[in-house]
Ligand SMILES: Nc1ncnc2c1ncn2[C@@H]1O[C@H](COP(=O)(O)OP(=O)(O)OP(=O)(O)O)[C@@H](O)[C@H]1O
C-alpha cells in the first residue's frame with residue numbers, strides 16, 4: 182500500500198508541472214499589456230520600462246517560468262497588481278472562505294444526495310425513486326446563480342431569516358464559528374450543494390441498481406441475510422465508486438464558484454478570481470488558478486489512494 | 499420415514515410488462531432424507547425456478563406461486579419474515595452455477611462464510627471464523643488458513659466452487675440445492691467437485707436436488723432422476739430406469755440409445771425443434787408439437803401420469819406406440 186502511495190505521488194509530479202506550465206502560459210497568451218491597469222495612461226516610456234523590470238516581464242519566458250515556479254514553490258506568488266498585497270496571502274484567505282463553503286455544501290450535498298440515491302436505487306420505481314429523480318434532475322439543470330438569487334429573495338428578503346450577502350456581521354473580516362457568522366454560510370452553501378447533490382444522487386441510484394442486479398445479492402438472501410445485512414453489502418460495494426464521484430465533486434466545489442460567490446458576495450476564491458479577471462490582475466489570477474489546480478491534483482491523488490484501499494479488486498502494485 | 503421434501507402441484511408464473519411466463523406448471527417432487535435427485539431438462543424448462551421457489555427467492559412483486567411445498571416439516575409457502583430468513587441457509591442452502599458471481603467481490607471468502615454462521619448460530623466472530631476455516635479444510639482447499647482472507651477474484655474457478663460448497667454447508671443444511679454447480683468448470687475440475695459433493699453428501703446425510711444439463715453427471719451423482727419439460731416433470735425414475743428404459747419420447751430420444759462412456763458432456767438441448775412458448779400453458783402435452791408420436795388428443799388433453807414400475811413414472815398417452823416403435 183505504501184509503495185502504491187509513493188508511486189502514485191511520483192505520477193502526480195509531472196501532472197503538477199504540466200498544470201503549472203499551463204497556468205503560466207495562460208496568462209502570457211492573454212491579449213493586452215498586463216501593466217496597463219497599474220500604469221496611468223500617460224506614463225512615460227521610461228516609467229513603463231522600469232515597471233517591466235520590477236515585475237520581471239522583460240526576461241525571456243523560460244526564465245520567467247523557472248523563477249515564477251521556484252517562488253511559487255517557496256510560497257511566494259508575487260504581488261497583486263491591483264492591491265499591492267502579496268498574492269499568497271490573498272489566495273490563502275479566500276481559499277479558507279471557499280473551503281468552509283465547499284465543506285458545508287459537500288457535507289449536505291453528499292449526505293442528502295447519497296441517501297436519496299441509495300433509497301431510489303433500492304426502491305427503484307417507487308415514489309422515493311420518482312421524487313429523488315425529479316429533485317436530482319432539478320438540482321443539476323437549474324442554473325445555480327438563478328437558484329442563488331431565488332434563495333436570497335425568499336429566505337432573506339421576504340422571510341428575513343438569513344443574511345444574503347457577506348461573510349460576517351457588519352462586513353467584519355474575522356471569521357468565528359458562532360451562529361452570527363455561520364448564518365452567512367447557509368444560503369450560499371445550500372445553493373452550491375444543488376449540483377453535487379443531484380450528481381451524487383444519480384450516480385448512487387445507478388450504482389445501487391447495478392449492484393442489486395448482480396447474482397451475489399440473491400446468494401446473500403439464500404444464506405438467510407436480512408435486508409439490513411444486504412444493505413451493508415451494497416454499501417461496501419458502492420463505496421469505491423461513490424468516493425470517486427464525491428471526490429470529483431469536492432474538487433469542483435473547492436474551486437469555488439465565481440457566480441455563486443458573486444451573488445452572495447462571499448469572499449472566496451471564485452470572488453477573487455472574478456475580481457482578478459475584471460481588473461486584469463495577472464499575478465493574482467495566476468496564483469489563484471495555480472493553487473486551485475494544485476489542490477485538484479492532490480485531491481485526485483487522495484481519492485485514488487482511498488479507492489484502491491477500499492476496493493480489493495484493484496491491484497495494489 | 500417421512501420425506502424431507504414434498505412439493506405438490508407447484509406452479510410459478512412471472513408477470514412482466516410485456517408478457518407472462520408460465521415457468522413451472524404443476525411440479526410434484528418428493529425427496530427422502532439423504533437422497534440425491536438429479537433434475538434434468540433443456541434450457542428454460544423451469545429447473546432453476548423450481549429450486550429458487552424452494553428457497554422463496556423469486557421476486558415477490560412479479561411472481562405468482564401456488565401449490566404446496568414442505569421441507570423438513572416446515573410449510574415453505576407460509577414462511578415469512580424472520581422465519582423465512584432462519585430457514586434459508588440453515589435448513590436449505592444453495593450452490594450456484596457461477597461461484598465468481600455468487601460471491602460478493604469486496605468481502606473475503608472467510609468473511610462470507612463466517613457471516614452465514616454468525617447469522618444462524620449466534621456465534622461470535624472468533625467462533626464463526628473458526629467454523630469457516632474448518633469448512634475450507636472440509637472441502638479440501640489447500641492452505642485453508644491463508645484462503646480465509648482471500649477475495650473471490652484471487653482464487654481459481656475450482657477453488658471458488660469449493661468455497662461455495664463450504665459456505666453452503668457451513669450451517670449443516672438438511673437439503674442442498676445445486677444448480678449446475680460444475681457447468682462453468684473444466685472437465686477435470688468438474689469430476690473433483692462432483693466427487694467432493696458426493697462424499698460430503700454422504701457424510702452430512704443431506705438430501706440434494708442436483709440440476710444439470712449433463713446426463714453423464716446426472717447419472718453419476720443421482721439416486722433418482724427427474725426430467726423436466728416446459729415446467730413439468732415428464733418422467734421420473736431411478737438412473738437405471740431412465741438410461742435403460744426411458745418411456746417418454748422426450749427423455750427417451752436422448753437417453754435410451756446413449757452408450758455408457760459416451761454420455762459425459764451430452765447435453766439435453768440437442769433435441770430437434772424449438773422449446774415451447776411459455777406465454778400460456780398448453781391444454782395438452784407441451785411436448786406434442788415436437789413429438790413424432792403425437793396425435794390430436796395429445797394436443798388437446800393433458801396426459802395422465804402412467805406408472806411403469808415402482809418409482810418409475812411417465813406423463814404420456816402414447817407409451818405403447820413409443821415402446822412398439824423401439825421394438826420394430
Ligand atoms: N425472475 C424471472 N422473471 C421472469 N421470467 C423468469 C424469471 N426467472 C426465470 N424466468 C423464466 O422462466 C423460465 C424458466 O427458467 P429457468 O431459469 O427455471 O430455466 P432452467 O431450466 O433453469 O434453464 P437453464 O438450464 O438455462 O438454467 C424461462 O423462460 C425464464 O426466462
Ligand SMILES: [Mg+2]
Pocket residue numbers: 545546547677
Ligand atoms: Mg437454470
